[in-house]
Amino acid sequence: MPNTLLTPSVIAREALMVLRNLLVFGGLVHRDYSQEFTAKIGDTVTIRKPATFEAKEFNETTGIDIQNVVEGSTTIKLDKHLDVSFEITSRQLTLELNDFRDQVMVPAMQPFAQKIDEYLAGLYVDIPYYAGTAGATPSTAADIANCGKVLNVNKAPLTNRNIVLDPEAQAKLIVLDSFMEVDKAGTSEALRNANLGRLLGFDTYMDQNVKAHTKGTLSAGEGKVSVKGAVAAGKTAAVFDSTTLSGTLKKGDLFQVGGKTYVVTKDAEAADNEIAVEFYPATAGLADKAEVTLLANHTANLAFHRNAFALVTRPLALPMGTDKAEYVSYDGLGLRVVQGYDTKYKKDVISLDMLCGVKTLTPELACRLLG
Numbered sequence: 001m002p003n004t005l006l007t008p009s010v011i012a013r014e015a016l017m018v019l020r021n022l023l024v025f026g027g028l029v030h031r032d033y034s035q036e037f038t039a040k041i042g043d044t045v046t047i048r049k050p051a052t053f054e055a056k057e058f059n060e061t062t063g064i065d066i067q068n069v070v071e072g073s074t075t076i077k078l079d080k081h082l083d084v085s086f087e088i089t090s091r092q093l094t095l096e097l098n099d100f101r102d103q104v105m106v107p108a109m110q111p112f113a114q115k116i117d118e119y120l121a122g123l124y125v126d127i128p129y130y131a132g133t134a135g136a137t138p139s140t141a142a143d144i145a146n147c148g149k150v151l152n153v154n155k156a157p158l159t160n161r162n163i164v165l166d167p168e169a170q171a172k173l174i175v176l177d178s179f180m181e182v183d184k185a186g187t188s189e190a191l192r193n194a195n196l197g198r199l200l201g202f203d204t205y206m207d208q209n210v211k212a213h214t215k216g217t218l219s220a221g222e223g224k225v226s227v228k229g230a231v232a233a234g235k236t237a238a239v240f241d242s243t244t245l246s247g248t249l250k251k252g253d254l255f256q257v258g259g260k261t262y263v264v265t266k267d268a269e270a271a272d273n274e275i276a277v278e279f280y281p282a283t284a285g286l287a288d289k290a291e292v293t294l295l296a297n298h299t300a301n302l303a304f305h306r307n308a309f310a311l312v313t314r315p316l317a318l319p320m321g322t323d324k325a326e327y328v329s330y331d332g333l334g335l336r337v338v339q340g341y342d343t344k345y346k347k348d349v350i351s352l353d354m355l356c357g358v359k360t361l362t363p364e365l366a367c368r369l370l371g
Contacts, residue, residue, distance in 0.1 A: 006093050006100060008326040012337035014097065015352055016328050018105045019335065022113035024207040025120035028162045029309040030361065031332025032076075039314035039355055041081040046073050049361050050307040076312045076357040082115055084108050085351040093348070108352060116311065117209040119358045121164070123309050124211055124300035124368055125252030126360035128263035128280055129154065132370035134298035138165070139172040144200045147303035147367045154364040160306040163202040166210035166299050169371050173204075202303060211300050215254075217247035218270060224291055227257060228274060231286035236265075237278045240292050245273040254295040254368075255279075257286055261295075263363075280363065299371030308365035313356045 020027070032047045039045065049072040092104055131146035132138055147163060165173065197204060218225065220242035228241040249255075253264040262279040269275065313334040318325045324339040338351045360366070 006095070006097070008324050008337045008339045009328070010097070011105075011339075011350065012326040012328040012335055012352075013330075014101055015105050015109055015337060016330055016333060016335045018101060018109045019112050020331060020333060022106075022109055023116060024113075024205055025117040025164060025209065026113065026311055026333075028164070028203075028205070028304075028306060029120060029311050030307050032310055032312045033314070033329050033332045033334055035315055035329065037314070038317040039078055040316070041078065041355060043078045043314070044075050045078060045312065045314060045357075046075050047310065047312055048073050074359065074361060076310065076359045078312065078314055078355050078357045080115070080119060080356045080358070081353065082112050082356070083351065083353040084111055085349060087342075087347045088350045089348070112352075112354065114209060116356065116358075117207055118211075119356075120309055120311060121207065121209045121211050121300075121302070123358060123360045124213070124302055124366075126263065126265075126280070127300075127302070127363050127366045127368050128254065128261050129363070129366065130254065130261065130295075130368040130370055131303075132298075132301075132368075134296040134370045137172050137299075137371045138169045138301065138369055141173075141176060141200065143369060144173075144202060144204070144303075147369050148201050150367040151303065151305065151365070156305045156365045157307075158201065161202050161303070162205065162306070163301070163303040163369065164205045164207045164210060165301050165369070166212075166371060167206060167208060168299070169301055169369070170206040210302070212297070213252055213300050214250075214297050215294060216250040216264075216267075218245070218249050218275065218294065219247050220245050225294070226292060227286045227288060227290045230288045231283055233285040234282050235286075236280060236282050237276065238283075238286060239274055239276050241274045243273065245270045245275060249275060249277060252300075256293045256295070257283075257290050260284070295370075298368075301369035301371055302366060303369055304366035308360065308362055310359050310361050311356060312358070313354060316353060316355050 030050055129150050131150055132143055221244040223242045225240050225242050228239040231238045247270055249264045249268045251264055251267050255262055265280050266278045268277055315327050315334055316336045319338055327336045336353050340349045342349055
């Protein structure tokens with residue numbers, strides 16, 4: 001019997017379930033949702049940062065080491081307003097729910113999932129920690145292990161660790177015996193399809209939205225780039241110079257000084273053979289004339305603990321003058337559906353939209369795997 005009850009409420013719930021199943025990055029990060037206030041594009045909201053703990057060895061003499069639960073807070077700008085609106089026919093509104101999902105909801109929600117995953121993949125620009133070699137596709141289990149080493153050194157929790165690879169890295173790694181022998185069970189349709197299994201402490205996935213980083217054009221010609229003037233410990237800015245220095249540094253560029261790696265946090269351009277650089281993390285101190293090494297272009301595969309990144313959604317106000325609108329939320333995601341009628345062209349229209357923002361919460365809980 002045909003389903004004649006495809007109301008905005010039913011459509012909204014079905015769309016949200018489809019979106020949740022299609023996400024890869026979006027299904028692996030901390031998600032925050034609150035119904036307390038409606039929001040609009042550009043609003044800044046405050047969210048609680050998840051508490052993190054250090055795994056410590058038990059000492060029979062001193063007993064357990066009780067750690068404080070300190071959540072903290074951060075602000076996130078809701079600067080992403082995603083929308084898919086389309087004409088819908090009376091025949092489509094009377095489809096069985098399963099047919100409606102396959103013919104309408106899945107195609108409609110795929111762009112949502114792709115955009116959200118792109119936004120989250122783009123947060124690699126905040127991460128200074130890395131494993132692998134720029135320009136060389138990861139191809140061994142040791143590449144995964146080295147990401148684990150980075151997170152271990154940074155005292156990331158041992159649970160809820162994920163690594164998301166681009167298609168080239170997946171193709172290299174999936175044929176390894178260590179991958180072919182692991183359990184492929186996932187938690188949702190997209191994660192099952194993308195899941196390569198669990199290896200060396202990571203749940204491992206593939207996502208076509210992993211970003212490639214093209215570094216800035218900074219060049220010292222035949223010379224070398226150096227720190228100009230000593231930089232005190234705790235600082236996050238410095239000036240680099242050279243006899244001949246030109247070009248740019250881009251947010252997300254990686255550079256090394258004295259064996260430590262930093263990430264550029266703001267675009268910069270050289271002038272008069274100098275460039276002022278803002279970076280993360282704070283330095284333990286940089287010596288005058290210390291050599292600066294810039295890392296090359298690379299693919300930014302990401303290994304991370306769930307709490308490294310956040311996806312935040314807030315409810316959009318329902319439009320006045322219509323009762324054919326619904327807002328639903330589940331598992332940290334929220335979606336609005338409005339059903340309208342275009343009197344000029346005599347067409348029914350369905351509009352699905354979401355207000356969201358993404359942010360890096362704790363860079364120390366993530367690691368780039370360079371490709």
